[in-house]
Amino acid sequence: MVSLYVEGTQFKATLSDGRVLYSPDLVGATLTIASAGGETKIRIEAVEPDPGDNARAAAPSSEVLLHTFSYRTPEGEWKNLCDPGPDGRRQGFPLAGRARGDGTIAPAEPGVFELTCTGGAQGKCVRFGYHPWKMREGAPAARALYDACVRLVRADYSGDGKGTTRNGQRIDIYDRVGVQSPGNDPAHEFEAGFSPEGAVCVRHVRVKENTSLAALEASGPRLKGRTGAICTEEFARANGAILFVRSPP
Structure with missing residues (x-):
């Protein structure tokens, strides 16, 4: 070879x-x-x-x-x-x-x-349709979508590599380019919007045993003033989110 x-x-x-x-x-x-x-x-x-x-x-x-x-x-x-x-x-x-x-x-x-x-998150995101090797016209780039997906799947809100989800947790993932569409399960509520660097805002955390809104705000300036009721899908879009997630509150 x-x-x-x-x-x-x-x-x-x-x-x-x-x-x-x-x-x-x-x-x-x-x-x-x-x-x-x-x-x-x-x-x-x-x-x-x-x-x-x-x-x-x-x-x-x-x-x-x-x-x-x-x-x-x-x-x-x-x-x-x-x-x-x-x-x-x-x-x-x-x-x-x-x-x-x-x-x-x-x-x-x-x-x-x-x-x-x-x-794992890397494999799941490829299977969800976020292919980092693809060339796509317009923004966001394919790799940006993939990186945002990895952050989202792992519930890496702060973008520091520390995932806060757990195995088997059900989520509803969707994006602003149509790779995935929201399932609109009535048992789910808007959780957060993600960019390649992490969450741009968090309405509620996915696994309360692993973190909290207060802990996220205290972790650094990234999410200061961007947790709780202020975090809607519209707010997330306006602040750079390209992927979104709904989950049980």
Whole structure:
């Protein structure tokens, strides 16, 4: 193999004889992945187009390829790389870029990628339709939508990388460009509006055991005077939010 890159959610391998193979061609292959913690052997067990998850606003997509990855333990066993997501799937995909400490993914030089599982915020946002690799006309940019989604899914209101949600928490996510539309569940109320940097305002917190409006206001100037009743969808839009979320109050 001469080179290994990522396009969208699949690998692109160029071989020494000039052949180009993509993820479906690489099923059964073992890759040696270098990271800060050393090298890990990853085997691609299966690849399939995303069948979607209607219960969680993830539409079927031929653009998103779900991989079943196994990693080799020090004892020589092969184990699934991913924990089960909300739909029970233990799958993932590669994403070009380098993970930041706050959970978002920064652009990086060719050949640098992250393996993302569908149960985490990074994977969920791709399945929701926020594809950071896409070019789109007008604002906001695709990567801005993706970063805002990661913040929103993790309930990272302050934009400091500290998520305050919990596994299995149901939310209604929508945006100003039509990738996702509000479900308008009467059991949900407006929670917050998000930009790529975090929440622009918070009406109520998603998980009261993990944070509070008072704690958010005290955490720094970002949300000072922007919590509680003042935070409506209209206020959030006027202050730069590009994604919105409703949840049980």
